[in-house]
Amino acid sequence: METIGIMGAGIGAGLAVIGAGLGIGRLAASSVESIARQPEAAGDIRGAMILTAAFIEGVALLAEVVCLLIVFTK
Amino acid sequence: MRHINVLILSTFMLFSLVAYAQHDTHEHEPETTHEDTSAHDHLQIPEHAEDIHGAAHEEKAFNASEMIMHHVLDNHDWHITDIPSGKDAQGHTTYTPIALRLPWIFYSSRDGFVFSSTHDLDAKNYLVYHDHVYALKAGAVRPHADAHGAIHLEKEEWEAYKAENVDASVTLLDFSITKTSFQILIIAALMLWVFLSIARSYKKNTGAPKGTASLFEPIIVFVRDEIAKPYLGDKAMRFTPYLLTLFFFIWFSNLLGLTPLNSNIAGNISITAALALLTFIIINVNGSKDYWVHIFANPGVPPALRYSLMLIVEVVGVFTKPFALMIRLFANISAGHFMVLSLVSILFILGKGGKSIGGALGAMPISLLFTFGIYFLEFVVAIIQAYIFTLLTAVFVGMAMESHDHEHAHEHAHAEGDHH
Numbered sequence: 324m325e326t327i328g329i330m331g332a333g334i335g336a337g338l339a340v341i342g343a344g345l346g347i348g349r350l351a352a353s354s355v356e357s358i359a360r361q362p363e364a365a366g367d368i369r370g371a372m373i374l375t376a377a378f379i380e381g382v383a384l385l386a387e388v389v390c391l392l393i394v395f396t397k
Numbered sequence: 398m399r400h401i402n403v404l405i406l407s408t409f410m411l412f413s414l415v416a417y418a419q420h421d422t423h424e425h426e427p428e429t430t431h432e433d434t435s436a437h438d439h440l441q442i443p444e445h446a447e448d449i450h451g452a453a454h455e456e457k458a459f460n461a462s463e464m465i466m467h468h469v470l471d472n473h474d475w476h477i478t479d480i481p482s483g484k485d486a487q488g489h490t491t492y493t494p495i496a497l498r499l500p501w502i503f504y505s506s507r508d509g510f511v512f513s514s515t516h517d518l519d520a521k522n523y524l525v526y527h528d529h530v531y532a533l534k535a536g537a538v539r540p541h542a543d544a545h546g547a548i549h550l551e552k553e554e555w556e557a558y559k560a561e562n563v564d565a566s567v568t569l570l571d572f573s574i575t576k577t578s579f580q581i582l583i584i585a586a587l588m589l590w591v592f593l594s595i596a597r598s599y600k601k602n603t604g605a606p607k608g609t610a611s612l613f614e615p616i617i618v619f620v621r622d623e624i625a626k627p628y629l630g631d632k633a634m635r636f637t638p639y640l641l642t643l644f645f646f647i648w649f650s651n652l653l654g655l656t657p658l659n660s661n662i663a664g665n666i667s668i669t670a671a672l673a674l675l676t677f678i679i680i681n682v683n684g685s686k687d688y689w690v691h692i693f694a695n696p697g698v699p700p701a702l703r704y705s706l707m708l709i710v711e712v713v714g715v716f717t718k719p720f721a722l723m724i725r726l727f728a729n730i731s732a733g734h735f736m737v738l739s740l741v742s743i744l745f746i747l748g749k750g751g752k753s754i755g756g757a758l759g760a761m762p763i764s765l766l767f768t769f770g771i772y773f774l775e776f777v778v779a780i781i782q783a784y785i786f787t788l789l790t791a792v793f794v795g796m797a798m799e800s801h802d803h804e805h806a807h808e809h810a811h812a813e814g815d816h817h
Binding site (some may be wrong): 377 | 725732784785789792816
């Protein structure tokens with residue numbers, strides 16, 4: 324059972340990374356597009372991008388911490 | 398440019414070769430039972446490495462996760478390195494640890510406040526085990542310790558010992574200055590020195606800033622103009638001192654955490670929890686009437702939902718914001734340290750703890766290049782995380798302070814998303 328638990332933590336970490344990767348990827352893609360379309364707004368767009376990236380990353384890290392806890396408290 | 402790259406690379410190769418060579422000497426020991434601990438000693442695991450493992454007589458291969466945990470967790474001594482000091486009767490290399498012993502300061506319901514070195518705790522009938530202090534019963538037998546004072550007990554042995562000899566009725570509150578709190582003091586001293594000298598130089602010098610002031614002025618102005626002003630509007634100057642303190646404290650602690658001989662404090666969840674708690678207090682103390690109305694009687698939803706589901710969601714939202722700040726900083730910084738230490742461990746895992754030179758040589762380029770890459774990435778993460786923590790603090794305080802007739806600010810709050 325313990326081994327399955329650890330495997331679950333590994334799979335969970337991978338899924339969290341996929342989610343965060345998709346989220347940040349889409350965010351970056353549309354930010355770069357907007358900057359290309361409106362270079363004069365680059366500063367504002369970059370600010371909003373970093374802020375949103377931090378939110379996405381926060382959720383992903385929460386999942387990663389849960390996975391770490393599973394491994395350490397097995 | 399190419400020459401410099403080659404130089405840096407070869408310097409690093411040399412370091413790991415030296416590290417490996419030292420390690421390799423254990424190979425020739427007559428007995429290999431202490432192999433594991435020597436590997437640890439070598440990777441700056443302190444003299445009580447065995448006591449982390451539980452059992453010295455049942456040594457396994459090099460355990461990377463225990464080495465990593467030891468580096469990341471708080472401790473009561475500031476361990477720098479171990480130097481070989483000779484051989485014992487069985488031919489094992491003995492080590493003298495070079496470490497700064499931090500004092501134990503705790504409140505005990507038996508003896509009041511105790512201020513003591515680890516050594517003197519014995520006389521006062523306390524026992525230190527796994528970096529925790531335990532009060533022993535009068536006349537309790539101390540467990541057998543090795544030459545370094547490390548105690549080797551199996552988990553069950555320790556449980557049995559504890560049930561018999563530890564006085565559970567004594568309440569112990571540990572206030573010791575540990576590695577982490579000592580590091581906070583160092584950072585505080587550094588920040589006082591840097592910023593007092595900047596303040597002094599502005600007092601004397603009315604022209605362009607010089608020296609340290611010219612180094613930090615752009616960063617201070619950046620925090621004020623790019624973080625405080627856009628989100629806090631005309632109240633920005635009230636919060637700029639707090640934001641600057643946050644930014645520089647996190648940045649300095651991350652940078653010091655990446656330099657040798659220092660401990661990384663942002664990878665300790667208590668530190669980030671304390672920072673998030675300060676932000677939590679500031680958000681809620683400065684909350685406007687609209688902020689509280691929004692939480693307890695959200696006007697945007699029908700009354701049936703307003704006092705049931707939305708109330709729960711909004712109240713939980715008050716706590717998730719600082720909680721996310723805490724987790725984000727902690728996880729980012731710990732993840733970086735885990736990565737660096739894991740990549741260093743590759744060398745010892747593939748080198749089979751000194752038995753396979755070929756494995757270690759093969760692992761060296763991978764281990765080195767990746768460590769190098771992650772390490773430099775961590776310098777970027779150090780400042781980005783300081784920026785994000787400060788920025789989100791400003792955003793949350795700004796959101797709590799806004800009144801809802803302020804159209805632009807409202808739209809902004811909606812763009813943030815996670816709370817309305």
